[in-house]
Amino acid sequence: MFAFEIVVSVLCLSGFAFLFYDALRMPFPQQFWDGPGSFPAILASLLFVLSLYWLITTIVGQMRKSKVPEAEKSASVDTSTKALKREEIKRLAIIIALTILYIMVLMPLITFPIATLVYLFITIMLFTRKGWVIPLVVSASATLFVYLVFNYVLYLPMPR
Amino acid sequence: MGNEIVNLLSLFSPVTFLYLCMGTFLGIVVGALPGLTATMAVSILISLTYGLSAANAIVVLIAVYLGGIYGGSRSAILLNVPGTPSSAATAIDGFPLTLKGEGGRAGVVVTTFSALGGLFGLVILAVATPLIARFALKFGYWEYFWLAMMGVLISASITTGDAPNYKGIIAGFIGMLISCIGIDPIHGYPRMIFGYSQMMGGINLVPAMIGLFGMAEAFDAIKNPKSHEVMELKKKESLPAMIGASFKMLVKYPRAAIQAGLIGTFIGALPGVGPDIASWVAYGTAKRGSKHPEEYGKGSYEGIIASETANNAATSGVFIPLLTLGIPGCAVSAIILGGMQMHGFRPGPTFFFENPSFVYFIAGTLLLVNIVMWLQGVVLTSVIAKILKAPMGIIMPLVVVLCVVGSYTISLRKFDVVVMLIFGLFGMVMRKLKIPGAPMALGIILGSMADLSFRRGMIAGRFSIGSFFARPLSLVLIGILAFALLLPVVNKIRDRNRARNQNR
Incomplete structure (x- = not known):
């Protein structure tokens, strides 16, 4: 510190x-x-x-x-606190790296809906550790929801 | 004035009322979830409401704000984790009540007193606002400069928590410096753009706020996911009995409630302070004046009444400087002010007299939201307890996606998404260094006012810095500012001396 x-x-x-x-x-x-x-x-x-x-x-x-x-x-400062800190730093590094990848690389490369699906699937799978079915269902339904709400309810364009 | 006519009648549209109910519910849910704050929700929603009519957009933002401040009390009571910083004081007595098996009743009590606090603040708003607006017409460039400085510096000195005051001031001044980026409004000279043409228009407030409060919050929650177990509501009491009990508390603790309502509204009305501080001050004052101070911390209804009445009274109080002076009372109201400006409304002294219908609309919205919040809070007690079990690992990645979409839709530029991401990372660093985000938010929104007022004041005062200290109104504002800045320092010295004397 x-x-x-x-x-x-x-x-x-x-x-x-x-x-x-x-x-x-x-x-x-x-x-x-x-x-x-x-x-x-x-x-x-x-x-x-x-x-x-x-x-x-x-x-x-x-x-x-x-x-x-x-x-x-x-x-x-005991060892368990140190291990906890290390785990926190690891999680933070992963989410920041994935978010930068999502915004700077995936979105321009494979369009916003697909990039969002991939990003949500990977992050939810990594941070909940609930196999792949729940992350897939959540990420697919969330992406579809965002897509429909923005295009057909709020009439707002999606990021490119 | 905005392009659309917004008045009290706008509230009677079924669609607007539906938005109000949905916004309040969303606010309660977001506020109840630890890690998701009212500031975060309003900052993300501001751009999502871009496609709505002005009336609906403002209704949603206010509903989410009020619902969010109230919602924080539910997790404070059930989990001992304040959903929002303004309910931190509620957790001290709320959670022991849950351990006693009175979590359900405590939930209904805070719901009733949150709504009553909001309504109390609304009455004061109705009385005080025209008086302050009339007074504000006498303000010149010099007073506006001092008001902007007051907003940033008071927020910096009070919201720093356990961090030293200077860090809050650094955050506030950086915010003001950020507001200077782009074309200078007086001479048209590009400032601090360093060759990036996209920065000519300045840094948009909304992506910055989404990053600072939304993205940083999401990163933080993923980094440190606490397993929150919701306590079971052991004693099953009927809803009418709990409602009856909550109103009986009003007879039992009238002093604490009225005192907290006054404190909350007054602190909310101070530029740059807001509900977080209001709840702590009201809690402390109630404890000092209580007949049973020994019950505080062990499950005192008086304690939760004081803190929740005050923080919701403050949500009405923050609209007093916002509507009369165009100065936000806290970070969330800074974002709401940004939302109003986005829809063409620029609150301030002249705006107040030129558009009284808009002011009635805001007052009507506050009234309706408080009533709807009470109904939803009372009926949905068990639903909120279930929502609290939602895993952060699912919610937070969704929040990140909303942050991206929200920052893009404001002006359809990828640049704003990058700005949001940078502010998100910046927010993480600030959290690590215990630098508060609220002064920076106020700095970004008040910076241009301070800059323009300073330079116009210098021109009007023939380039004499003395003109900023020559007018009686300026001197009053400087006095208030000095008092607010010195008070924490004096308190710290007094506490240190007291501790030293006790050790001897």
Whole structure:
């Protein structure tokens, strides 16, 4: 968590510094304050200061934590919690990867209804572990329902 | 003004009433399911209602919102898992009541008091709204700038939970920065588009909200699927007996109910706060003033009455700043405001006086939804308990598909789907870092108001920053903002000192 906070706060710091620079470069007709860059520049500078504060607080917090005796630290995180965390990360990685695949690859490749059927079937099968019959029935009926509702009830086009 | 005439008569159409009933039921179901929140449901539905008439679309959004806030109490009572954050306080006393075998009765009691809370808030809305709208006509650019800042900063300082306040402020300011993306409305200069022509029109609020609240929520639920076992409702009590008991509670705890109604409406009306905070404040206040504070946490009806009356009173309260100032009271009302704008309605001080029929329509919708919600909640107690058994592994992939479709239909661009996906991933990172999403939502919707008001205020004040501190109305708003920002800090210092004194 410490490393993650450090990475994100440093990314924020550099991102907001860049946005501040970008806002300053925007042209202004009379004075900087009524120009398009004024409000983004103020926000980016405030965000830069807040990110710096975030980074410093994270480091100081970690330094305080490191003073806690080793025995207390190891007792606080047991092996079952670690395994649970690993399982959670695995599930999260799978669903994110499948969703990106569904939106960026499957939808343009095999059209929305078929892509949805495939996506739902795989995800429901993976995350419910109820064989293939229930996932197939649920995914097929859900896809048909979405297709019919959008095309014939709401008259809205399907994503491509 | 929208293209379609929307007034109180629109509510008497059978189709609109059917949408109202369906929306309320959907809201209750979504709110009851842990992991699915009212914010998520409204954010996904906003684009799905695009094809409906303005009246039907707004009715559905309000019905889902109110139903969702109430629905959260059912899983809080039956599972000890609040369906929505606003029912977290209800779980403290609701679940012990279920363990005592009084889950059915507690369900009917919260249903009655949720509806009464909503109606209580509605009465205050009817009285306060014209007064605030008349007052708001005196606001200039400077006051609108401070109002927008108030919405974002108060939300940031209050909704951060156990995370430090600065993280909420970061989220709010990032939201404001996102709202600056695209063509500048004053000079027409493209801002922060970095060569992507699709970003010229800015980041659409709806895909961003769907990603932040819908997609992130779905990912989170799949990542951490808790096995929720619904407690059996041991004591079988007849429905009329439970309804009778719930109304007797009104005689038994009138102080807690009225106090919670007032707190809920007031907190709901504060820009950027909403029902989540209202329920906690009302619960705490009721406990402090109770004759039996020792019963709290062990199954106190007074406790669940306070929290549920307050959160539903807040759902009416959030419409006060929304209709009078065009400022949303919470994340969901920010999305509802987006929905109204999508159908051509732009609430604000002048809008209020030019379109009183639209305001009556909203009040009528709130009244009907509260009544329908009570009827459905009372009758469908056992059905809701069965719905709670639905596995997350099936529901959440369906939610992902709805997120994709919902974000596409708003302007038929694949770009919006990608925006939704990015915000979904962003939402996951924010959850991991304990950064709240609500301030970002308010930042996105209020950012352009703050930007335009700031720059126009600077021009009108001859480029003097002092003009933002010179008017009495501005000073009042700054005072309220400073008080709201400093209060959590003062409370934290006081708690720390108290803990230190106890340790000595």
